[in-house]
Amino acid sequence: MRRVAIIGVGMTEFGELWDLSFRDMGIRAGFEALNDANVTSDQIDALYVGNMSAGRFIEQEHVSALIADYAGFAKNHIPSTRVEAGGASGALAIREAFLAIASGIHDIVVVGGAEKMTDISDIEVNAIQSSAADQEWETIFGATYPSLFALMASRHMHEYGTTREMLSAVAAKNHKHGSLNPKAQFRREIKPEDVSKSPMVSSPLRMLDCAPISDGAAAVVMCPLEMAKRFTDRPVEILTTAMASDTLALGQRKSITEMMATKIAAKKAYERTGLKPSDIDVAEVHDNFTITEIMAIEDLGFAPKGEGGRFTLEGKTTLGGEIPVNTSGGLKARGDPIGATGVAQVIEIVQQLRGEAGKRQVPDARIGLTQNVGGTGSTVIVHILGVPE
Amino acid sequence: MRRVAIIGVGMTEFGELWDLSFRDMGIRAGFEALNDANVTSDQIDALYVGNMSAGRFIEQEHVSALIADYAGFAKNHIPSTRVEAGGASGALAIREAFLAIASGIHDIVVVGGAEKMTDISDIEVNAIQSSAADQEWETIFGATYPSLFALMASRHMHEYGTTREMLSAVAAKNHKHGSLNPKAQFRREIKPEDVSKSPMVSSPLRMLDCAPISDGAAAVVMCPLEMAKRFTDRPVEILTTAMASDTLALGQRKSITEMMATKIAAKKAYERTGLKPSDIDVAEVHDNFTITEIMAIEDLGFAPKGEGGRFTLEGKTTLGGEIPVNTSGGLKARGDPIGATGVAQVIEIVQQLRGEAGKRQVPDARIGLTQNVGGTGSTVIVHILGVPE
Numbered sequence: 104m105r106r107v108a109i110i111g112v113g114m115t116e117f118g119e120l121w122d123l124s125f126r127d128m129g130i131r132a133g134f135e136a137l138n139d140a141n142v143t144s145d146q147i148d149a150l151y152v153g154n155m156s157a158g159r160f161i162e163q164e165h166v167s168a169l170i171a172d173y174a175g176f177a178k179n180h181i182p183s184t185r186v187e188a189g190g191a192s193g194a195l196a197i198r199e200a201f202l203a204i205a206s207g208i209h210d211i212v213v214v215g216g217a218e219k220m221t222d223i224s225d226i227e228v229n230a231i232q233s234s235a236a237d238q239e240w241e242t243i244f245g246a247t248y249p250s251l252f253a254l255m256a257s258r259h260m261h262e263y264g265t266t267r268e269m270l271s272a273v274a275a276k277n278h279k280h281g282s283l284n285p286k287a288q289f290r291r292e293i294k295p296e297d298v299s300k301s302p303m304v305s306s307p308l309r310m311l312d313c314a315p316i317s318d319g320a321a322a323v324v325m326c327p328l329e330m331a332k333r334f335t336d337r338p339v340e341i342l343t344t345a346m347a348s349d350t351l352a353l354g355q356r357k358s359i360t361e362m363m364a365t366k367i368a369a370k371k372a373y374e375r376t377g378l379k380p381s382d383i384d385v386a387e388v389h390d391n392f393t394i395t396e397i398m399a400i401e402d403l404g405f406a407p408k409g410e411g412g413r414f415t416l417e418g419k420t421t422l423g424g425e426i427p428v429n430t431s432g433g434l435k436a437r438g439d440p441i442g443a444t445g446v447a448q449v450i451e452i453v454q455q456l457r458g459e460a461g462k463r464q465v466p467d468a469r470i471g472l473t474q475n476v477g478g479t480g481s482t483v484i485v486h487i488l489g490v491p492e
Numbered sequence: 493m494r495r496v497a498i499i500g501v502g503m504t505e506f507g508e509l510w511d512l513s514f515r516d517m518g519i520r521a522g523f524e525a526l527n528d529a530n531v532t533s534d535q536i537d538a539l540y541v542g543n544m545s546a547g548r549f550i551e552q553e554h555v556s557a558l559i560a561d562y563a564g565f566a567k568n569h570i571p572s573t574r575v576e577a578g579g580a581s582g583a584l585a586i587r588e589a590f591l592a593i594a595s596g597i598h599d600i601v602v603v604g605g606a607e608k609m610t611d612i613s614d615i616e617v618n619a620i621q622s623s624a625a626d627q628e629w630e631t632i633f634g635a636t637y638p639s640l641f642a643l644m645a646s647r648h649m650h651e652y653g654t655t656r657e658m659l660s661a662v663a664a665k666n667h668k669h670g671s672l673n674p675k676a677q678f679r680r681e682i683k684p685e686d687v688s689k690s691p692m693v694s695s696p697l698r699m700l701d702c703a704p705i706s707d708g709a710a711a712v713v714m715c716p717l718e719m720a721k722r723f724t725d726r727p728v729e730i731l732t733t734a735m736a737s738d739t740l741a742l743g744q745r746k747s748i749t750e751m752m753a754t755k756i757a758a759k760k761a762y763e764r765t766g767l768k769p770s771d772i773d774v775a776e777v778h779d780n781f782t783i784t785e786i787m788a789i790e791d792l793g794f795a796p797k798g799e800g801g802r803f804t805l806e807g808k809t810t811l812g813g814e815i816p817v818n819t820s821g822g823l824k825a826r827g828d829p830i831g832a833t834g835v836a837q838v839i840e841i842v843q844q845l846r847g848e849a850g851k852r853q854v855p856d857a858r859i860g861l862t863q864n865v866g867g868t869g870s871t872v873i874v875h876i877l878g879v880p881e
Contacts, residue, residue: 104596124628158547158623162631165578165624165740168870172740180756182735183871184584185576189554195573199588206595207493234547235554239513242551346571348560355561367569481557482572 104205106328108338108491111140112450117319117438118288125161125219126173128320132443133174133215140324141334144175147324148209150183153196153216154442159231161219170215189235189477190391192216193321193445194484198344200325210326216446217320228316232441235478237352249313249392251353251479253305256394259360260307262409265397267307269412271298273393274311274435276421281432283422283463288317288438298393312393314433319440321447328491339453340491342378342470345371346484353479360409362480365402369474372485373404380404383426383487384468385455387448389476390433396420399474400428403485422463430455430463445475445484452488493594495717497727497880500529501839506708506827507677514550514608515562517709521832522563522604529713530723533564536713537598539572542585542605543831548620550608559604578624578866579780581605582710582834583873587733589714599715605835606709617705621830624867626741638702638781640742640868642694645783648749649696651798654786656696658801660687662782663700663824665810670821672811672852677706677827687782701782703822708829710836717880728842729880731767731859734760735873742868749798751869754791758863761874762793769793772815772876773857774844776837778865779822788863789817792874811852819844819852834864834873841877 113135115128123131137144150171158164171183186195193216200212220228233241233248241251259265275295281287298311331338347367350356356363373379380403388403390396397411405426406414414420420428431437431451434444452471454460473486502524504517512520526533539560547553560572575584582605589601609617621637622630630640648654664684670676687700720727736756739745745752762768769792777792779785786800794815795803803809809817820826820840823833841860843849862875 126628156547156553158545158620161627162619162623163627164545164576164620165867165870167577168737168867169626169740171737172744172870177737177739177744180736180738180753183577183737184588184735187553187574187576188556188572199573202595202597203591206591206597208591208595230551231547231553234551237558238550238552239515346573347569348557348566348572349569350566351554351558351561355566364569478554478557481554481561 105207107201107204107325107341108328108331109323109325109341109453110331110334110338111136111324112453113139114286114321114447114450115319116286117317117440119221120318125157125217126169128318129170129215129217130173132320132322133213136322136324142211142324145179146211147176147181147213149181149203149212150176151196151200151212151214152185153192153445154185155187155189155192155218156231160223188482190441191445191475191477191482191484192442194473194475194486197446197449197486198346198484201341201344204325204327210330212325213322214325214446215320215322216443218440218442219318220316220440221318225316240352249308250305252392252394253308255359256307259394262360265412267299268295269416270312270393271295272416273390273396274298276415277390277429277433277435280422280430280463281436284432284437287432287436288315289436308392314391314435314439317438317440319438319443321443321450323446323449337457338491339456340489342487342489343372343375344486349481351478351481361402362398362483364480364483365399365474368483368485369403372487376487378470378487382470383472384470385430385452385465386426386428386472387431387451388428388474390429390435391439403474427465430460430465448473448475449486456488456490494596496590496593496714496730497717497720498712498714498730498842499720499723499727500525500713501842502528503675503710503836503839504708505675506706506829508610509707514546514606515558517707518559518604518606519562521709521711522602525711525713531600531713534568535600536565536570536602538570538592538601539565540585540589540601540603541574542581542834543574544576544578544581544607545620549612577871579830580834580864580866580871580873581831583862583864583875586835586838586875587735587873590730590733593714593716599719601714602711603714603835604709604711605832607829607831608707609705609829610707614705629741638697639694641781641783642697644748645696648783651749654801656688657684658805659701659782660684661805662779662785663687665804666779666818666822666824669811669819669852670825673821673826676821676825677704678825697781703780703824703828706827706829708827708832710832710839712835712838726846727880728845729878731876731878732761732764733875738870740867740870750791751787751872753869753872754788754863757872757874758792761876765876767859767876771859772861773859774819774841774854775815775817775861776820776840777817777863779818779824780828792863816854819849819854837862837864838875845877845879
């Protein structure tokens with residue numbers, strides 16, 4: 104197996120991008136990544152696209168061919184593959200590209216993640232987001248994506264004493280980080296009290312506990328590490344990719360205050376790299392709701408089980424803290440264009456490891472981790488990245 | 493790179509399966525494949541799912557997690573990946589599983605392809621099928637999937653003298669083959685005159701030039717060839733997988749009487765295996781419309797360019813002919829549940845190479861080929877399978 108590096112990154116701003124179509128966004132992110140990598144479209148061997156639901160958001164399936172075409176790769180007829188795993192679609196695209204390069208099948212691969220969500224009504228968006236949960240055993244009975252995560256939050260509060268204040272601390276911290284990220288959807292700080300007073304969505308989750316609806320695209324260029332030096336003097340290595348699944352319906356699981364798929368994927372990732380949670384300098388985790396980040400930092404081993412809320416409240420996951428989490432602003436403030444999210448997480452880690460994260464730079468960051476969730480934890484993908492020796 | 497074998501196959505009947513849900517079909521095909529392979533669900537390392545548009549057909553995305561869960565794999569939390577490339581989604585799932593096994597990442601992998609199409613109106617189905625074409629440059633102007641293939645048919649007739657009689661010969665031949673396949677959607681013969689007199693859909697394509705709308709699922713179990721002997725004494729090897737892309741919109745191509753992606757994928761597949769078209773004993777090609785099969789047998793090199801219609805009319809692609817094509821009945825008669833189709837094509841070849849194809853057996857078949865098309869040829873995947881030495 105060959106070692107794999109990221110040699111270029113690019114992304115649109117995330118937000119309500121009414122002047123950009125799905126294909127406009129894909130082109131913009133892709134060209135930025137190609138320029139950053141100093142490669143031309145003629146050098147690309149394959150494309151992987153992460154996208155959750157273009158079929159419903161913009162009534163266009165087959166977006167792998169669309170992006171290959173509009174990015175200028177169709178003239179070389181390269182293979183282009185779309186993957187989907189709900190909210191984990193972006194990380195899945197990076198994973199499949201990693202496997203293709205590590206195994207020697209392809210050399211230079213572009214990964215694009217994109218979602219165009221704001222051209223339809225919020226009610227339709229909610230239905231589409233919820234289609235990553237179980238239609239026959241959850242959604243049909245009225246469960247929505249927020250209400251399922253609200254169940255997890257309630258139970259976490261009951262079992263571990265997690266408080267409203269702790270949930271609010273997650274959102275406030277991520278907005279603070281987002282205010283330092285020029286590509287974030289929300290670049291203003293909010294106070295914990297703002298979160299606690301925001302309108303109720305599904306008790307106990309309030310509006311500011313929820314990530315926004317977003318448009319956006321993100322792209323990376325990957326190649327074998329041994330080839331990376333031809334293009335850049337600051338490659339970032341993907342040390343491992345680990346993926347695990349769980350039941351589609353939340354009610355089928357033994358516990359709803361943890362994501363077993365996160366624990367299993369993290370265990371595999373740590374074992375393969377010989378790293379432990381305390382070796383991670385910076386992490387991007389899935390915070391589609393505030394409770395999701397609290398569970399993530401517990402399941403990844405950054406905080407003891409049940410202590411994620413307190414850990415956050417104590418500032419340990421803030422920039423300057425013990426393990427800065429979601430320095431990009433996370434899904435909460437950077438935005439969550441579903442298929443792009445897992446790619447954007449990796450881009451943030453690349454920028455941190457290159458030392459190019461500007462005002463949100465974690466000093467001397469050498470090892471970073473991403474965790475991307477599909478559904479209510481039915482798919483989880485963990486990547487660990489590092490500065491190569 | 494390790495050699496890769498198929499050790500088990502299973503599929504539902506294709507048709508209007510009103511008593512089976514999407515997950516019912518997935519379970520049925522999957523268990524049949526596991527039984528056929530003599531493996532248990534505990535031995536499976538990963539799952540790949542080919543599906544085009546469950547998000548729109550049944551409002552369920554994230555079907556990778558759904559199938560992993562309902563097939564009993566969730567307890568082991570194995571990675572499960574959905575891939576999509578319009579009509580080529582099934583072949584794409586087999587391709588990604590092939591790459592994962594060949595590279596040593598996974599050992600025993602299940603591939604499932606499924607689509608549940610008949611629970612909604614035909615008008616909606618047409619819109620969804622057409623979403624594999626270009627929404628912004630084709631569909632928005634009124635083009636549908638049949639009308640785009642009708643353009644190819646018209647031009648092929650104009651350039652090469654392909655006739656109504658030749659198109660009808662494709663459909664009649666595939667129905668004849670389908671009449672011998674107990675899992676085919678249509679198991680009755682039709683006469684060429686029936687096709688020529690059937691109602692017009694989009695000139696020159698008539699109703700019996702078109703593949704039907706279908707429900708169905710198909711599954712295969714794959715592993716390294718070196719491991720296959722543990723499970724079966726008649727493994728079938730996947731000799732190569734080749735994939736190529738083209739522009740999303742038909743109008744952007746230099747020629748619409750050939751699929752460049754087929755030609756390029758076939759060229760790669762022949763080069764890598766050292767085989768030539770005349771070495772192929774049996775082939776399953778994409779005949780969503782009769783014209784598609786005519787172009788396929790030309791682009792794959794079975795018939796000279798422009799001669800595909802005449803070649804068919806002369807019986808050369810019928811059972812007993814020079815190169816039997818679509819012995820399963822093809823999309824036309826076996827049925828076309830989109831995500832399942834590319835997997836079902838491979839299953840037909842496996843059964844032929846095992847000598848288990850019953851009344852439709854091609855004597856002494858040793859090498860078989862599949863060709864699966866997404867959109868109007870924007871994605872094409874070619875597999876070549878063989879009886880291992």
